[in-house]
Structure formats: C-alpha cells, structure tokens
Amino acid sequence: MTSALILVDLMPRIIALPLAPHSGDEVLARCRALARSFRASGQPVVLVRVERPNVAEQPSGSDFADGLVQRGDIVVVKRTIGAFYGTDLDEQLRKLGVDTVVLAGLVTTMGVESTARAASDHGYEVEFVADAMSGLAADEHEFAVARSFPRFGEVRNTADYS
Numbered sequence: 001m002t003s004a005l006i007l008v009d010l011m012p013r014i015i016a017l018p019l020a021p022h023s024g025d026e027v028l029a030r031c032r033a034l035a036r037s038f039r040a041s042g043q044p045v046v047l048v049r050v051e052r053p054n055v056a057e058q059p060s061g062s063d064f065a066d067g068l069v070q071r072g073d074i075v076v077v078k079r080t081i082g083a084f085y086g087t088d089l090d091e092q093l094r095k096l097g098v099d100t101v102v103l104a105g106l107v108t109t110m111g112v113e114s115t116a117r118a119a120s121d122h123g124y125e126v127e128f129v130a131d132a133m134s135g136l137a138a139d140e141h142e143f144a145v146a147r148s149f150p151r152f153g154e155v156r157n158t159a160d161y162s
Contacts, residue, residue, distance in 0.1 A: 003127075004044040004098040006119075007031050008083060008105030008112050010068055011049050013061030015106065020138035022131065024106065028065055030132035030158045031104050037161050039070065044096055046074040048083040050111065082114030090122050100125040102161070104132035108141040116153060126153030129161070 010031055015024030035045045047069050051058055069075060076089050083089050101119045103112050112133050116126050128149045135141030149155050
C-alpha cells in the first residue's frame with residue numbers, strides 16, 4: 001500500500017479565518033508534523049491551494065503558508081472546491097502507485113470533504129486526520145468527522161502517523 005498525504009488550502013487567508021474546533025494555527029502545526037512524518041518515510045506529500053478563476057489578481061494570502069512546500073512535494077492549484085476536478089492530481093498519484101490518500105487541511109466541510117469524495121470516486125482508500133483539519137463552525141466539523149467521513153474512509157488523528 002502506498003499512501004500520499006494531501007494537505008488542502010493551508011493558505012494564510014484561510015488559516016486566519018475564525019475556525020473551530022481547532023484554530024488555523026493548530027491545524028497548520030499538525031499538518032507540518034504530518035508532512036515531516038510522510039517525507040521521512042519517503043511517502044508523497046501533496047499541497048493543494050485554490051485560485052479564484054477569472055480574476056486578475058488573487059486575494060492577499062493566497063500562497064501556501066511560509067515554509068510549507070518542500071523540495072519533492074507535489075503542488076496542485078485548483079480552481080474549484082475539490083482538488084481533483086480540472087487538475088492532474090489523479091494522474092500524479094497514479095504515477096507514484098498511490099492507492100491511499102490521507103487528508104488534512106482546511107476547511108473540513110469544503111476543500112477537504114470535496115477532495116475526499118472525489119478521491120473515493122476515483123477508487124482511492126481514504127483516511128482523514130480529524131485533528132489536522134477544522135471547519136467554519138465546530139458542529140459542521142464534528143458532524144463530518146463523526147457521521148460522514150466514516151462512511152467512506154477511516155478517521156484518525158495526527159498521533160497515528162508519527
């Protein structure tokens with residue numbers, strides 16, 4: 001089994017939002033730890049960020065958080081909520097023999113969930129790192145983690161990957 005870590009929308013303008021139950025800074029710190037662990041074991045790390053289509057200039061804070069992207073990482077720029085539609089993410093994962101995706105990032109019920117559903121539709125096994133993601137509201141995050149995610153993947157925590 002080859003797993004890839006997919007970190008969604010860890011951009012300063014999203015990290016700064018009032019998120020719950022975990023702050024953007026807490027999520028970023030846990031995602032950095034996950035990325036270190038995956039890189040150390042030779043597993044791929046995919047960083048995904050969104051660009052708004054049809055605008056002359058992206059909003060301030062639309063790049064990745066400082067120092068997040070490392071040499072050898074896969075970078076995906078999406079223009080929709082999920083990371084698969086309109087990108088080469090599936091092709092890049094298949095080239096590496098990935099069959100399991102481990103998802104974390106922001107926001108739980110938006111970019112993370114949309115990417116997870118598409119990953120499942122593409123035939124990947126899906127794992128969710130519940131404490132390395134957060135929502136716009138705690139109850140949305142908690143519902144997704146407790147009710148939606150277990151229906152098409154395995155829910156874990158950051159400590160499970162160290």
